[in-house]
Amino acid sequence: MIDQHRQAFKEEAYELLAELETSLLELEEQPDDVDVIGRVFRAMHTIKGSGSMFGFDDIAAFTHEVETIFDMVRNGKLQVTGRLVNLTLAARDQIRAMLDGADDGGGGDLKVSGEIIMGLRELAGFQPAAAEPPEAAAAGRKPANLATYRIRFAPSRDIFITGTNPLTLLQELKELGTCSVVAQTGDFPCLEEIDPEACYVYWDLIVTTDQGENAIRDVFIFVEDDCELRIEQVAEHTQFEEPQDYKKLGMILLERGDITTKEMEEILAQQHRFGELAVSNGILDQGKVQSALVEQRHVKEVRQEKQATEAASSIRVPAERLDLLVNLVGEMVTVQARLSQTAAQREDAELVAIAEEVERLTAELRDSALNIRMLPIGSTFSKFKRLVRDLSVELGKQIEMTTEGGETELDKTVIEKLNDPLVHLIRNSIDHGIELPEARVAAGKPAHGTVHLAAVHSGDSVVITIDDDGAGLDKEAIRAKAIERGIIPATAELSDKELFSLVFAPGFSTAKKISSVSGRGVGMDVVKRAIELLRGSIDISSVQGKGTRIAVKIPLTLAIIESLRVQIGEDSFMLPLALVDECVELTREDVERSHGRNLAHVRAQLIPYIPLREHFRIQGTPPEIQQIVITQVNGTRVGFVVDQVIGEHQTVIKSLGRAYRDVDGISGATILGDGSVALILDVPQLLQAVEAGQA
Amino acid sequence: MDEFKLECRQDPESRGKQILKISGGVTIGDAGGFRQALLAALEAASELQLDLSEMTGIDLTGLQLLCAAHQSAVRGGKWLHITDGGNLTFREMAAGAGFCRHTGCARDTSYSCIWVGGEQ
Amino acid sequence: MAKVIMTADDSASVRQMVTFTLKQGGYDVVEAVDGKDALQKLSSTKVDMLITDLNMPNLDGIGLIKGARALPSCKFIPIVMLTTESQDSKKQEGKAAGATGWIVKPFKPEQLMAVVKKVLG
Numbered sequence A: 001m002i003d004q005h006r007q008a009f010k011e012e013a014y015e016l017l018a019e020l021e022t023s024l025l026e027l028e029e030q031p032d033d034v035d036v037i038g039r040v041f042r043a044m045h046t047i048k049g050s051g052s053m054f055g056f057d058d059i060a061a062f063t064h065e066v067e068t069i070f071d072m073v074r075n076g077k078l079q080v081t082g083r084l085v086n087l088t089l090a091a092r093d094q095i096r097a098m099l100d101g102a103d104d105g106g107g108g109d110l111k112v113s114g115e116i117i118m119g120l121r122e123l124a125g126f127q128p129a130a131a132e133p134p135e136a137a138a139a140g141r142k143p144a145n146l147a148t149y150r151i152r153f154a155p156s157r158d159i160f161i162t163g164t165n166p167l168t169l170l171q172e173l174k175e176l177g178t179c180s181v182v183a184q185t186g187d188f189p190c191l192e193e194i195d196p197e198a199c200y201v202y203w204d205l206i207v208t209t210d211q212g213e214n215a216i217r218d219v220f221i222f223v224e225d226d227c228e229l230r231i232e233q234v235a236e237h238t239q240f241e242e243p244q245d246y247k248k249l250g251m252i253l254l255e256r257g258d259i260t261t262k263e264m265e266e267i268l269a270q271q272h273r274f275g276e277l278a279v280s281n282g283i284l285d286q287g288k289v290q291s292a293l294v295e296q297r298h299v300k301e302v303r304q305e306k307q308a309t310e311a312a313s314s315i316r317v318p319a320e321r322l323d324l325l326v327n328l329v330g331e332m333v334t335v336q337a338r339l340s341q342t343a344a345q346r347e348d349a350e351l352v353a354i355a356e357e358v359e360r361l362t363a364e365l366r367d368s369a370l371n372i373r374m375l376p377i378g379s380t381f382s383k384f385k386r387l388v389r390d391l392s393v394e395l396g397k398q399i400e401m402t403t404e405g406g407e408t409e410l411d412k413t414v415i416e417k418l419n420d421p422l423v424h425l426i427r428n429s430i431d432h433g434i435e436l437p438e439a440r441v442a443a444g445k446p447a448h449g450t451v452h453l454a455a456v457h458s459g460d461s462v463v464i465t466i467d468d469d470g471a472g473l474d475k476e477a478i479r480a481k482a483i484e485r486g487i488i489p490a491t492a493e494l495s496d497k498e499l500f501s502l503v504f505a506p507g508f509s510t511a512k513k514i515s516s517v518s519g520r521g522v523g524m525d526v527v528k529r530a531i532e533l534l535r536g537s538i539d540i541s542s543v544q545g546k547g548t549r550i551a552v553k554i555p556l557t558l559a560i561i562e563s564l565r566v567q568i569g570e571d572s573f574m575l576p577l578a579l580v581d582e583c584v585e586l587t588r589e590d591v592e593r594s595h596g597r598n599l600a601h602v603r604a605q606l607i608p609y610i611p612l613r614e615h616f617r618i619q620g621t622p623p624e625i626q627q628i629v630i631t632q633v634n635g636t637r638v639g640f641v642v643d644q645v646i647g648e649h650q651t652v653i654k655s656l657g658r659a660y661r662d663v664d665g666i667s668g669a670t671i672l673g674d675g676s677v678a679l680i681l682d683v684p685q686l687l688q689a690v691e692a693g694q695a
Numbered sequence B: 001m002d003e004f005k006l007e008c009r010q011d012p013e014s015r016g017k018q019i020l021k022i023s024g025g026v027t028i029g030d031a032g033g034f035r036q037a038l039l040a041a042l043e044a045a046s047e048l049q050l051d052l053s054e055m056t057g058i059d060l061t062g063l064q065l066l067c068a069a070h071q072s073a074v075r076g077g078k079w080l081h082i083t084d085g086g087n088l089t090f091r092e093m094a095a096g097a098g099f100c101r102h103t104g105c106a107r108d109t110s111y112s113c114i115w116v117g118g119e120q
Numbered sequence C: 001m002a003k004v005i006m007t008a009d010d011s012a013s014v015r016q017m018v019t020f021t022l023k024q025g026g027y028d029v030v031e032a033v034d035g036k037d038a039l040q041k042l043s044s045t046k047v048d049m050l051i052t053d054l055n056m057p058n059l060d061g062i063g064l065i066k067g068a069r070a071l072p073s074c075k076f077i078p079i080v081m082l083t084t085e086s087q088d089s090k091k092q093e094g095k096a097a098g099a100t101g102w103i104v105k106p107f108k109p110e111q112l113m114a115v116v117k118k119v120l121g
Helices: A004-029 A034-053 A057-074 A084-101 A110-125 A168-176 A211-219 A251-258 A259-269 A273-280 A287-312 A321-345 A349-372 A380-394 A414-432 A438-440 A473-485 A497-504 A523-531 A588-593 A683-694 B028-042 B060-075 B088-096 C013-026 C035-044 C061-068 C088-095 C107-118
Strands: A145-156 A177-184 A203-209 A227-236 A375-376 A398-403 A409-411 A450-460 A462-470 A538-545 A547-555 A562-569 A572-577 A580-587 A601-602 A603-611 A625-633 A636-642 A644-652 A666-671 A676-680 B005-008 B016-027 B047-051 B055-058 B079-083 C003-008 C026-033 C049-053 C079-084 C101-106
Touching: A004 A034, A004 A084, A004 A409, A034 A057, A034 C013, A034 C079, A034 C101, A057 A084, A145 A168, A145 A251, A145 A287, A168 A203, A168 B088, A168 C107, A177 A473, A203 A211, A211 A349, A227 A287, A227 A414, A251 A259, A251 A287, A259 A588, A287 B047, A321 A349, A321 A644, A375 A380, A375 A414, A380 A398, A380 A450, A380 B047, A380 B055, A409 A414, A409 A580, A414 A450, A414 A462, A414 A523, A414 A547, A462 A625, A462 C013, A497 A538, A497 A625, A497 C035, A523 A666, A538 C101, A562 A625, A562 A636, A572 A644, A580 A588, A580 A601, A580 A636, A580 C003, A601 A625, A601 B016, A603 A625, A603 A683, A625 A644, A625 A683, A636 A683, B016 B028, B016 C107, B028 B060, B028 C088, B047 B060, B055 B079, B055 B088, C003 C013, C003 C035, C013 C026, C013 C107, C026 C035, C035 C049, C035 C061, C049 C061, C061 C079, C061 C088, C079 C088, C088 C101, C101 C107
Parallel strands: A398 A450, A572 A676, A603 A636, B016 B047, B016 B055, B047 B079, C003 C026, C003 C049, C049 C079, C079 C101
Antiparallel strands: A145 A203, A145 A227, A177 A203, A375 A409, A450 A462, A462 A547, A538 A547, A562 A572, A562 A644, A580 A625, A601 A603, A625 A636, A666 A676, B005 B016
16 A cells, blocks of 8 residues: 555656756756746655655655755745756756665665765755754653643634634543543623634543643644643552542642632631632632532542552452352363263264364363462461461470462462361471470581471472471381381381371371370371362371471362273263373283282282272173273372273362262262263272271 | 524414524534524523524534523523433533533523533 | 545645545545645535645645635634644744644654544544
């Protein structure tokens, strides 16, 4: 499009240059002919003006120099001489050369241009500043803060005869932001005296805009020279604005100069409503009071609106509503799964495409819905600081707590449910872990101990670690206690890991006496169970004399998990994918070879497995080749035998309802794409139950 | 904008009441004629009703004339009032120009300001 | 009915650009090649706005503005003049002759439309 205009300009310029040549030759003959001088000037002027319009900036700048000289000639300040005509002809040729080369970027010889300009300036006997480039249009106007301006706009009486319609200016002003308009009509003459074509009205305008005062001035740019225009900023609506009351009416009127201090004091002395009095005393026209009132109201409204929008940038929502949303998203995921399944069955390409689209959108929706409930764990961490401080004072220990990764986000519900287990773990570290200052110094450690609390993302989980630099776990004491309590047989040979995990066994407590801090019958087993209910896991490691580390791994959210779908007979089950290590085949021969001991050889390792078909007493015969899903729980690898592994599945967790809440080995249910129900296996609990059954 | 048209008639039900119907768009070009018509109608009546229901636009000069006419009416002890028949164009234009207000101006001694009330 | 705008300019390329921009904006356009041509057309055609260059042969912009204001049909229409940055005195002269506003050359189509909107509503 613009090329078309450029082409038009070039054609026109060539014509003008041809005319210019003729005119210049004429001028040589008749140096005083005003008409010819005018023609030369206009040709230059048009080339300059149009050239800059269509992007021929170098031509415009060059021509500007020549035009300036001819402006002087035109005004009789410079005589036409042979040299001037020669130079101008040279300039004309130069413009032509610039035009010719314009499209391939050539654009004439800069040196020649310079020489011509120098010659012309010399001739004119002046040294004009280097040609100024055309003003950069509206050079980067600084963004201004939201502010309220008070404007009094009184057009001149004869504004209409210059073709100005003040109403369109008001309209333009309204486009800048929130605008209140009060017309002052108090100066109108009566019908008999009025000049119908004159303007008597003036306005008080209140505008709230973020465009700055210059934008307001721009509205009035054509009329500001011959009208009364006052623009004052009366309020700036920054982020830190105090929601205080706006100025008093009297103050506004005083600021506007509609009233004097003396008059204001007089009115105030009468202890009445200011506006009414000012009018009844004849000090003020009602219109002026009205516009001051409008200003008050305007600022108030703007502030309210701003507060409303600010509140909107972070809104408080009852947690139930979020839960409802997440539930609905869950339903959506379920329906989407059904849609995908149906689409695949129908083998309808169009439907499949739609289903894929819905799948993608649903995944996004799910992620953002779950995201809404995410909170940084930092606020919980800071609560523990206080706990550590109070406990250490009580126990006469010197303990410092450090934290890391407080910005790590977790589902709000998870954070809430984590609170108690974490408190318990920290108490344990302080009570059993960190030694008394004397003992620490004797062991060559600094007198004050450290408990370090850290949270870090790990895949779709968050790992929270509690490190202390205390005494560490006493392996022999644990072993002795476990034997004493009958948790392990006296002859048991256990790895360190297995040994440490004994502290999570029900009824185990290694503290020599029960203090007010830890113990009290609630053992680590409760903590472990609580973590498992969150589908998390807990892991303990310790070096005697150096300290203990407890790592709690928690899935990001409770509502939807990635799981592995398996099939036994007609029934589907879900295993949390986070716990699954691998899947191997189990043939009938394998089963026979293990002589009913339920052990599988997996890469030279013996893995115990639980045949779920038997465990859940499902009727029917298992297939020839069954599958073992090997899971890792608390460092132990255990397999679960199923008929068939179907695949990964987005599982929306539904609670089982009151009647089934205490069913062992099942943590919940989910609805599959075809509408049927699959149970979610509570792997840690299943293991426990089986172990208990064996013991 | 439709053509500006003035139509003045005697109210058949009430003696001394004139009804001036202003239709089309009122622009500055019509201001002189509009003023004359208002003067004549006020002269002839003790009550002047301005029917703006078919007005399709009014500029500043028109708004000023309405105000001035009201002022003259108050001065002459006459009653001037407007019926707009719910004409939104007129109301919007008057409000946009900032003419609508809560109370009349100082010279509105009869409390009959044409801009009071209505839509804010 | 679309509003009619006259563009008076001796530069065909500027006329072309102005016409194109205004038509894009939904206006009808009447072109005039100089002041004399413009005034002649104004006496027979009703326009809602006039955009004129200042430097034109036969009758320049100032003369055109004065002439237009003398016509009853153009007494109150917005008249915008096209000036170059060096013509501040011309701007004053134009306003005194009855111009509503001005556009400084070079200008972009958006700037032209903004001014048309400002004066025409």
